[in-house]
Amino acid sequence: MKLYSHYRSSAAYRVRIALNLKGVTAEIIPIDLGKREHHAPKFLEVNPQGLLPALDTGHGVLTQSSAILEWLEETRKEPPLLPEDAWARAQVRAMCAIVGSDIHPVQNRRVLSYLKHEFDADQDAIFKWARTWITAGFDALERLVDQAPGKYAFGDTPTLADIYLMPQVYNARQYGVDVDKFPNIAKVEQACASIDAFAIAHPRKQPDAPAG
Ligand SMILES: N[C@@H](CCC(=O)N[C@@H](CS)C(=O)NCC(=O)O)C(=O)O
Incomplete structure (x- = not known):
């Protein structure tokens, strides 16, 4: 491949x-x-x-x-990267969607570049834009991770939720989000970082x- x-x-x-x-x-x-x-x-x-x-x-x-x-x-x-139980799978997919549908699309490269070239946004404004939407999603994810079982985003083995979350945490730092303000997300990051695949x-x- x-x-x-x-x-x-x-x-x-x-x-x-x-x-x-x-x-x-x-x-x-x-x-x-x-x-x-x-x-x-x-x-x-x-x-x-x-x-x-x-x-x-x-x-x-x-x-x-x-x-x-x-x-x-x-x-x-x-x-398996999704739980067996349908209800649990829906929780994991909801976490994925917060990142994949609600955060990432508004802070990806082409959107930020559009803000710069069409609206004359400077780097401070662009970073603020990115931080706004990342923080909005992380506020929700922080609570969802807190309510979920296990040491990963959902459960005791990595799921798609972790696969979406880790790259978004990387992006968050690029734009100056203080990830330590999200202790549950930071804990998941630590757990994932210790796995070779991540x-x-x-x-x-x-x-x-x-x-x-
Ligand atoms: N929904 C798409 C998003 C793809 C996407 O936005 N990829 C970014 C890199 S993370 C890209 O290619 N950006 C190029 C650009 O924005 O010009 C997916 O999940 O694959």
């Missing part, structure tokens, strides 16, 4: 974690967002939406991290990450 990825892409980071947890090897194909390689015709043939990640499975290309994660979960049963998916560990 081949994963089209950028070290700082949090949606690609989700997929990197899941591939590692499921023991699936994928060659990383770096796409440089800074050089706008995601808008190049060659990449648009891979993903017409011009977004990362894209996973070439050998049978075709999958896009949208949520679809890729669900496909991995359905085709590789171990370890650690080697980290942006700093990626082949296209800048040295140092």
Whole structure:
């Protein structure tokens, strides 16, 4: 398999974690967002939406991290990344949606770039925008994690909720969110960081990450 990825892409980071947890090897194909390689015709043939990640499975290309994660979960049963119980699964999916539907889309690169170029927003304003929506989502997630069982976001083994949360925590720091103000989220981060599958998916560990 081949994963089209950028070290700082949090949606690609989700997929990197899941591939590692499921023991699936994928060659990383770096796409440089800074050089706008995601808008190049060659990449648009891979993903017409011009977004990362894209996973070439050998049978075709999958896009949208949520679809890729669900496909991995359905085709590789171990370890399960969703609880067995339908009610618990809905709780995990709700946590994923807070990140995937409510936080990330309004703080991803193209939205921030639009604010800069169409509304003359400076870096302070852009960072404030990102922090606002990340904090709104984290306020809710903090309470949900507190109410949930176990040492991870939901339960005693990593689930999709952790796979969404960890990259979002990374993004949060990039924009100056004080993650320590969310002690339950910070605890989950610590628990996940000690698992190899999470650690080697980290942006700093990626082949296209800048040295140092
Ligand atoms: N909903 C999509 C979001 C994909 C997305 O926004 N990816 C970002 C990187 S995390 C991207 O490619 N951004 C390029 C841009 O915004 O121009 C998914 O989960 O795959």
